[in-house]
Amino acid sequence: MTPALRLENLSKTFPLGRTLFGPERPGVRAVHPVTLEVARGETLGIVGESGCGKSTLARMLVGLLAPTTGSIEIEGAALDTADPAAFGKRIQYVFQDPISSLNPRKTIRQIMEAPLKLLHGMDRAQRAARIAEIFDLVSLRHEFLDRYPHEFSGGQAQRIGIARALAAEARILILDEPVSALDVSVQAQVLNLLADLKAELDLTYLFISHDLAVVEAVSDRIAVLYFGSVVELGRAEDIFRAPRHPYTKLLADSAPVVGRALTPPEAKETELPDPLDPPKGCAFQARCPRATAQCGQETPTLAELADGHAAACFHPIAPPDGPAG
Amino acid sequence: MSGVRQFLALLARNRLALAGLVVMGIVVALAVLTPVLPLADPDVTNTSNRFVPPFSEGALLGTDHLGRDLLSRLMWGTRLSLAVGFAAALVAATLGAAIGIIAGYYGGRTDNVIMRGVDMLMAFPYILLALAIVAALGPGLINALIAVAAVNIPFFARNIRGITVGLAQKEFVDAARLSGMSDARIILTEILPNVVPVIVIAMSTTIGWMILETAGLSFLGLGSQPPQADLGSMLGEARSALITNPHTSVVPGMMILVIVMAINLLGDGVRDALDPRLKSGALNRPLPATLVAQDRTPVPAHADGILTLTDLQTQFHVKDRIYRAVGGVSLNVRPGEALGIIGESGSGKSVTALSVMGLVASPPGIVTGGSVHYRDQDLIGAPYDALRRLRGAEVAYIFQDPQATLHPLYRVGDQLIEAISAHRHISRAEGRAKALDLLEAVRIPNAAARINDYPHEMSGGMRQRVGIAMALANDPEVIIADEPTTALDVTVQAQILSLLDDLRRDRGLAIIFITHDFGVVGQLCDRVAVMYGGRIVEEGPTRAILDSPMHPYTERLMACVPELGGGRRRLEAIPGLPPAVNDLPPGCAFADRCDRVQAACRQGAIPLDRKGDRAVRCLFPVTEPQEAAQ
Numbered sequence: 001m002t003p004a005l006r007l008e009n010l011s012k013t014f015p016l017g018r019t020l021f022g023p024e025r026p027g028v029r030a031v032h033p034v035t036l037e038v039a040r041g042e043t044l045g046i047v048g049e050s051g052c053g054k055s056t057l058a059r060m061l062v063g064l065l066a067p068t069t070g071s072i073e074i075e076g077a078a079l080d081t082a083d084p085a086a087f088g089k090r091i092q093y094v095f096q097d098p099i100s101s102l103n104p105r106k107t108i109r110q111i112m113e114a115p116l117k118l119l120h121g122m123d124r125a126q127r128a129a130r131i132a133e134i135f136d137l138v139s140l141r142h143e144f145l146d147r148y149p150h151e152f153s154g155g156q157a158q159r160i161g162i163a164r165a166l167a168a169e170a171r172i173l174i175l176d177e178p179v180s181a182l183d184v185s186v187q188a189q190v191l192n193l194l195a196d197l198k199a200e201l202d203l204t205y206l207f208i209s210h211d212l213a214v215v216e217a218v219s220d221r222i223a224v225l226y227f228g229s230v231v232e233l234g235r236a237e238d239i240f241r242a243p244r245h246p247y248t249k250l251l252a253d254s255a256p257v258v259g260r261a262l263t264p265p266e267a268k269e270t271e272l273p274d275p276l277d278p279p280k281g282c283a284f285q286a287r288c289p290r291a292t293a294q295c296g297q298e299t300p301t302l303a304e305l306a307d308g309h310a311a312a313c314f315h316p317i318a319p320p321d322g323p324a325g
Numbered sequence: 326m327s328g329v330r331q332f333l334a335l336l337a338r339n340r341l342a343l344a345g346l347v348v349m350g351i352v353v354a355l356a357v358l359t360p361v362l363p364l365a366d367p368d369v370t371n372t373s374n375r376f377v378p379p380f381s382e383g384a385l386l387g388t389d390h391l392g393r394d395l396l397s398r399l400m401w402g403t404r405l406s407l408a409v410g411f412a413a414a415l416v417a418a419t420l421g422a423a424i425g426i427i428a429g430y431y432g433g434r435t436d437n438v439i440m441r442g443v444d445m446l447m448a449f450p451y452i453l454l455a456l457a458i459v460a461a462l463g464p465g466l467i468n469a470l471i472a473v474a475a476v477n478i479p480f481f482a483r484n485i486r487g488i489t490v491g492l493a494q495k496e497f498v499d500a501a502r503l504s505g506m507s508d509a510r511i512i513l514t515e516i517l518p519n520v521v522p523v524i525v526i527a528m529s530t531t532i533g534w535m536i537l538e539t540a541g542l543s544f545l546g547l548g549s550q551p552p553q554a555d556l557g558s559m560l561g562e563a564r565s566a567l568i569t570n571p572h573t574s575v576v577p578g579m580m581i582l583v584i585v586m587a588i589n590l591l592g593d594g595v596r597d598a599l600d601p602r603l604k605s606g607a608l609n610r611p612l613p614a615t616l617v618a619q620d621r622t623p624v625p626a627h628a629d630g631i632l633t634l635t636d637l638q639t640q641f642h643v644k645d646r647i648y649r650a651v652g653g654v655s656l657n658v659r660p661g662e663a664l665g666i667i668g669e670s671g672s673g674k675s676v677t678a679l680s681v682m683g684l685v686a687s688p689p690g691i692v693t694g695g696s697v698h699y700r701d702q703d704l705i706g707a708p709y710d711a712l713r714r715l716r717g718a719e720v721a722y723i724f725q726d727p728q729a730t731l732h733p734l735y736r737v738g739d740q741l742i743e744a745i746s747a748h749r750h751i752s753r754a755e756g757r758a759k760a761l762d763l764l765e766a767v768r769i770p771n772a773a774a775r776i777n778d779y780p781h782e783m784s785g786g787m788r789q790r791v792g793i794a795m796a797l798a799n800d801p802e803v804i805i806a807d808e809p810t811t812a813l814d815v816t817v818q819a820q821i822l823s824l825l826d827d828l829r830r831d832r833g834l835a836i837i838f839i840t841h842d843f844g845v846v847g848q849l850c851d852r853v854a855v856m857y858g859g860r861i862v863e864e865g866p867t868r869a870i871l872d873s874p875m876h877p878y879t880e881r882l883m884a885c886v887p888e889l890g891g892g893r894r895r896l897e898a899i900p901g902l903p904p905a906v907n908d909l910p911p912g913c914a915f916a917d918r919c920d921r922v923q924a925a926c927r928q929g930a931i932p933l934d935r936k937g938d939r940a941v942r943c944l945f946p947v948t949e950p951q952e953a954a955q
Contacts (some may be wrong), residue, residue, distance in 0.1 A: 049814035050785070064499050088503045103494035105518040110837065111500075118505030153902055165501065183669040184841055188885035188898035210814065213844075217887040217894055237892045255889045256844030258871055262826045272784070311928035 002076040004040040004204040005061070005091070005172055009033040010070035014057050028275045030056040032229040033070060035302075041073075043205040045236060047212055047217030047251070051272055053228040054208045058176045061206065063087035072171065074236035089119050092165035101285035102149035108144040108160055115168040130167065137200070138163045138193060156187035159193065166197070172204045180211060189219055203276070212255045216240060221308070223246045227273060227283035229269075230302055233298070234309035242319045244311040246288045289316045335598035342594020348587035356404040365394035367401045368552040376570045389559075389573050390566055392549075393552075398927040399576055402554035407584070409470050409548075409555070410536030417535070418528050421481020424518065427481070429489025430512055440486065455538065459547045466555070469548035472910035473538045480635035481527055488523050492516050533585040540581055554580050595891045614683035615639070616691045617706045624696040626703065630657035631835050632681070632720065632803050637695035637705075639673075639680045644686070648907045650676040652859035653695065655933075656837075660802065661829055665850030665867065667843065669882075671903055673859035674839045678805045680705075682716050699803070713797035716749045721796035725808040727788035731780040738764075739790045744798040763794040767824060786817030793824065803835045804828075810845065822849055835853045843886055847871055855879045858904050858914030865939035875939065875946040878915045913943070921945050 011034065013027040031053040038044045048054045059065040063079070063086075067284035072079045089234060102111055109131070116127045135142055138159045149157060151160060165173055175194065181186040195218065198205060209215045215222055215236070220227045222239045224232040224247065232245040243249040273279050273286065282300055285291040294314050302312040306319065337343050355362075366385075371392035379387040379395075386395040426438040446454070458472035492498065493516070501515045536556075542548040543557025551558070554575045563573035579684060624635040639651040651673045658664045668674040679685045681697050697704040699719060704712065724730045728774050732740060741763055742756035751759070751792050757776070764772035767790040780788055789809060806825065810818040826849055830838050838850055846867060854864040855876065863876040874880040884897035901918040910916060912927040919926070925944055933942045 019531040049816065059499075062503060064502065087574050088505050093499070093503055095496045095500065097496060101500050103501070103515055103519070106514075113499065114504035114506060118510075155902065161500075162506070165753070168504065183903070184886050185669055185882060185899040186902070188896035189943055191896055191898070212815065212887040216889060217891065217896060219893065240889055241378040250816055252889065254815040256815075256818070256822070256842060256848050257889055258847030260848060262823050262848045 001035040002040075003073075004042070004075055004243065005036075005038040005206070006073040007034055007036050007061070008071050008073070009035055010057070010060060010067050010072065012053075012065065013068045016071065018256060029278065030228055030275075031060070031229075034230055036223065036230065038204055038206060038234075040171075040204055041198075042221065043207055043219045045215035045222040046206065046208045046225060047215050047222060048225030049210060049212065049251075049272075051227075051275075052225040054225050055176060056228075057225070058093070058174045058206070058208055061174055062091055062093045064093075088115065088168050088170065090170050091172040091174065092168045093174045093176065094158075094161050094165050094168040094178045097181050098154055098161050099149060099152075101161055102157060104149055107146055107148060111149075111160070112145070112164060112167055115164065116267055119168050134163050137166065137197065153186075154182050154263075155189060158182060158190050162190075162193070162197070166201070174208070175205055175207045177209050178207075178210065179214065187214070194218070212240060212251060224251065227275075227278075229312065231284065231313070232309075232311040233302065234311075238309060244305055244309060244316040244319065245284075245313045246290050246315075246317065248311075249285050249317060250287070284322050290317075332598050335612045336594050339594040339597060340596075341590045345587040345590030345594065348583060350589055352403065352584060352587065353407065355400065359400045362400065364397040364400060367393060367397040367554050369393065370552075376566065376573070378570075379572050379576075386576050387572050389562065395573065395576050398554040398559060398609070399556075399580060400783075402556045402559050402577060403580055403584070405466070405549065405553070405555040406536055406540060406543075406557070406581075408787050409473075410523050410532060411453050411468060412534040413470050413473040413477070413539060414528050416470070416529075417477035418524050420459070421478040422476070422480065422485045422520065422524050422862045424482040425485030425487075426489050426516060429486040430508070430516060432491050432493070436486070440483075443479045446475075451476045451538070452541070455542060456545075456547070459542060464547045464550065466543075466549045466553070466952075469539055469542040472542065473535050476533060476538070477531060479618075480531065481524070484527050485520055485523060488520055492519055504895055507711050525547055526599050528597045529595040530589070531592075533592065536588070537581065537585055556584075558727050560660045564771060567685055603748060610687035611688070614687075614709050615680060615685040616687040618691055618693040621706065622657045623703050624707065626696075626698045630659040631660075631700060633657040633696075633698045634677070634681070634913055635698070637677065637680055637697060638693045639676050639685055639690060640693050641690050646907045647898045649859050649909060650690075650906055651680060652906075652909070654856070654859075655695075655855055656861070656864075658803065658835040659836055660780065660835050661833045662852070663826070663829055663838055663850045665846035665853035666837065666839045666856060667853055667882075668856035669839060671906060672856040673906070674856050675807055675888055677856070678722075678807050678837060678839055681718055681805065682722070683707075683712050684722070696821060705726035706794045714748070717744060718799040719801050719803065720803045720805065721799070721801040723789075723792050723796045723806040723809045725811050727785070727792040727812075728780065730792055731788060731849055736777050736779055737783070741776075741791070741798055745793050748799045759798075760794075761795055764791070766797065766828075767791070767794045768820075769794075784817075785813055786820065789813060789817075789821055790824070793821070795826075797828070800832075800845055801834070803837065805839070807839045808841070809827075811840070811842075818845075825849065843871065843883055844888065855882070858909055860914065860942065861933060861940075862915065862942045864933075865941065869939060873948045875941040875948050876915075876943045877919050877921050877945075880947050881918075921947075 010031065012031040013029050015027040034057065046054050056065065060067045079087065112131050113127050116122045116130055122130065131145065132142060140159050140163060152160065179190050182190060197203060207215060207218055219236040222234065222236050223230045224245065226247050232239060232243065232248045239248060240252040243252055273283050279286065281297050282295040285295040288295065292315065300312045302310050302315050304310045305316055343455050374388050374391055374392035377384050377388040378740060389395055389398065407767060424439055428436040455472040455476050458475055462468040462471065497514055498511060501511050540557030543555050544561040546561060549555040549558045559577035560574060564925050567574050634654055634656045637651055637654045641650055656664065666674045666677065676685060680692055690704050699715060731737065735748050738757065738760045741760035743820060745751055745756055745759055761772055761776055764776060769775050769787060769790050810821050812823065822845060825836060828834055840846060850867050852865065853867045853870055853928060854861045855878065857878050863870060863874065863879045870879060873908040874883060881897065881899045885899055887896060899918050904910065904914050910927065911929055913931050916922045916926045931942050931944060933940050
């Protein structure tokens with residue numbers, strides 16, 4: 001079966017510009033070449049801390065940012081056009097901040113109509129019917145259509161953001177921290193809505209978050225991003241229970257869990273490497289308790305250790321219930 | 326429509342702006358009506374009637390050096406000056422905004438080329454530039470208009486470009502692009518509507534200036550040509566008779582003064598009414614301590630802990646609405662104890678914390694009841710000097726966003742020294758040594774070097790450590806931490822939490838920890854209070870509450886937070902939204918979202934029922950208090 005989404009060696013380097021007389025300076029590598037596949041109907045979670053490149057990756061996938069290298073394939077067809085309208089029908093985006101992703105000076109109806117009119121060329125009657133259909137799907141009241149964004153709470157605004165993404169009829173949604181701006185009691189409502197929509201409309205999700213527990217609860221597989229690279233990829237139920245990469249273990253140990261004693265997780269340093277002066281070898285070596293001389297010389301690549309579980313590490317942690325891969 | 330009414334109401338609140346509006350209204354009305362008013366022909370000369378003084382028969386304001394009726398010339402001249410000024414402002418605003426939007430939206434090279442061109446235009450003194458333009462095009466009113474407009478384009482272009490750069494990075498512009506909009510459509514339907522208020526503000530504050538500039542060019546004989554009257558040319562023609570017949574200069578001069586004054590007052594008013602920063606109350610500087618209602622009855626001190634809140638009530642009075650943010654909260658914390666306050670946004674947890682030291686912004690905040698005792702002293706209603714001595718020295722705060730609490734222009738070390746010297750006299754060397762100690766106490770690696778860093782040179786986790794060091798600067802007894810780790814990554818959060826835990830164990834600090842995260846509370850806090858709708862709904866030892874919550878809200882809130890290690894699952898959502906604190910129901914605030922609700926829940930206030938070390942505000946708790954206490 002062709003994967004819903006396939007990225008090959010996708011990377012992004014932000015140029016720093018050139019000095020006045022000198023040569024062009026090397027840019028900042030926000031995303032190192034990433035190769036990933038997302039199966040149809042799957043939810044791939046992407047976790048990482050601030051500055052790990054997860055939002056840059058997401059913006060490349062929807063065409064808001066041009067990749068420096070690599071290619072994106074959606075359902076087997078390459079996406080090489082730089083026209084966001086062409087992207088829009090195939091892959092959509094749900095933003096982190098639900099209020100600021102809605103133009104404060106437009107009514108909800110105007111916001112909802114744009115993708116229907118511009119991507120699908122629907123006439124007025126068709127648009128009204130389709131908007132009503134979508135609003136029923138995300139359980140929003142129809143009278144909201146003539147109101148302005150500032151009249152809504154965060155949870156309602158995020159439903160509107162989801163409704164807009166659905167209006168484009170893309171089958172792949174990039175969810176960029178879709179619940180991190182919401183209150184916990186509303187968070188669950190939106191996560192459940194996303195799960196229902198996925199089942200009903202046969203959608204594929206790329207779910208980006210810094211909240212490990214949320215990602216674990218919604219994803220089939222999870223990719224852990226560190227300093228612009230995927231360092232571990234595995235099934236959601238395994239990856240935090242039996243992490244193979246020391247960074248994933250650090251993340252899992254840091255997450256507050258009721259009843260776990262409060263000891264700072266094992267780490268030598270807390271600072272991320274300087275992106276302007278990236279370290280040689282593994283980016284995590286300075287913080288890694290397992291680092292050796294090899295880690296300072298060579299950069300590990302993502303390699304499969306067990307069935308469906310891969311890590312980019314020379315000294316992966318042995319799984320608790322089996323021999324090290 | 327309500328927006329327009331609100332704008333007019335805001336404008337009318339500013340007396341000077343209202344006066345400007347009235348004067349401008351009269352001037353504009355007269356200018357519009359000039360052709361139909363029974364006035365003499367402004368251009369008919371009558372040299373036998375030169376320099377007739379004002380208030381003469383047949384010439385109310387007298388006549389000029391050619392015997393023309395000054396009143397009539399003034400009216401026609403005002404009409405022309407206003408028209409040219411408005412037209413110039415409109416042209417400058419339209420072109421300037423177009424240039425600014427294009428430069429700001431496309432950015433990069435386009436922006437660079439356009440804005441350097443604009444800079445070059447601005448490098449010339451404006452009057453020289455205007456003179457050069459008129460010299461090139463030839464004198465005449467239309468050419469003067471072009472010159473004045475051209476001179477003012479850079480002002481609009483730079484202003485609008487700045488706003489557009491900010492807007493172009495907004496998420497709604499990305500969303501519009503994903504909806505299939507072209508750049509042109511985004512500029513017209515997404516950017517422009519958000520820029521229009523700024524254009525109006527810029528116009529309202531520059532239009533008076535443009536009228537003045539047009540008058541200046543006419544005064545020099547480069548604008549309106551004889552016999553046509555405008556205010557500038559009238560002044561210019563009267564110049565030779567300034568001493569002998571001053572009324573010929575005074576009449577147009579007064580009119581220019583009146584118009585420019587009125588427009589500027591009105592413009593300032595329009596700016597204040599439209600500017601969102603000013604609208605949100607940035608102009609009302611808050612008082613140094615929260616207001617306390619006169620009719621508050623203080624509660625006598627009772628020794629429950631080092632900090633004791635008794636029936637604290639804090640409200641926000643905004644126009645005719647009353648927001649009961651804190652509706653009677655009683656809490657206490659003992660030395661060495663960590664008390665968690667958990668709640669969602671709008672539950673009143675932060676306002677409770679800020680009320681303790683009188684840090685709720687007043688207006689609109691006001692403490693309407695209850696007491697907060699630090700040892701035996703009631704902090705509510707305490708004199709400002711006493712409060713100031715206690716702030717930071719006895720009760721210190723750690724806030725959510727260290728980026729916002731640290732001053733960006735001072736080195737962190739200097740800010741720490743300042744925090745210390747606010748409370749006691751200390752030499753610079755002593756202060757530096759103490760600051761270094763503090764940075765080491767919060768485990769900042771290589772503290773001796775980092776003490777000279779500016780806040781922006783540090784990562785979020787390091788900045789929050791500085792925030793904690795600052796809270797510790799004067800060895801306080803109580804630390805109130807308001808979501809101190811919410812903005813931080815998990816690995817950093819774990820370190821900050823263990824640091825706080827060590828501090829309270831080593832120094833006997835009492836910590837009030839405000840959060841929405843049960844995991845954090847479960848790890849750090851001995852006791853926890855759950856807030857909903859401005860009240861505590863449940864309180865007790867953390868373990869007991871996490872193991873057997875009694876209030877349905879606590880139980881459901883815990884169920885809807887995923888916990889790491891639970892695998893893929895469906896979460897138990899709470900339907901509905903938290904109540905608005907300006908419209909709380911008479912009974913239980915959670916009734917509308919509760920699945921155990923009965924008629925009695927909506928009847929009236931429900932007391933906090935305390936049994937042993939646990940308390941719950943519920944008529945039908947999930948676990949009965951007795952069994953939980955056992």
